[in-house]
Amino acid sequence: MYVETSLASYLVAWPSESVVTEQILRAALVPAKARADAAHIAIAAVHGMDYLLTWNCRHIANAVTRKRIDQLLRGAGYEAPVLCTPEELLEG
Numbered sequence: 001m002y003v004e005t006s007l008a009s010y011l012v013a014w015p016s017e018s019v020v021t022e023q024i025l026r027a028a029l030v031p032a033k034a035r036a037d038a039a040h041i042a043i044a045a046v047h048g049m050d051y052l053l054t055w056n057c058r059h060i061a062n063a064v065t066r067k068r069i070d071q072l073l074r075g076a077g078y079e080a081p082v083l084c085t086p087e088e089l090l091e092g
Contacts, residue, residue: 017042020076029069034059041069045078052081053089061085 020042024030030038037059044052054060061083070080082089 017046020046020073020078023072023076024069027072029065029072030059041083044081045073048079049081051089052083053086054083055085057085061088
């Protein structure tokens with residue numbers, strides 16, 4: 001499980017994270033000003049996390065963009081983590 005924090009990641013950086021981050025930004029799934037949010041999604045996907053827990057419903061745990069993010073990540077060869085708030089995870 002990857003819990004989004006204000007830091008980019010506690011995980012070791014992999015070059016593929018940057019590639020996926022750029023793909024997310026180029027597809028305008030996350031605005032350029034929210035590069036860190038795109039990186040959180042990329043880090044979770046590249047490292048094979050099952051969930052990305054966040055309170056960021058604007059760019060990450062957003063019902064409108066979740067499906068598109070999932071499609072982009074699968075197209076890039078990664079299993080998309082479940083993007084949700086801690087509350088959503090606890091609800092089941």
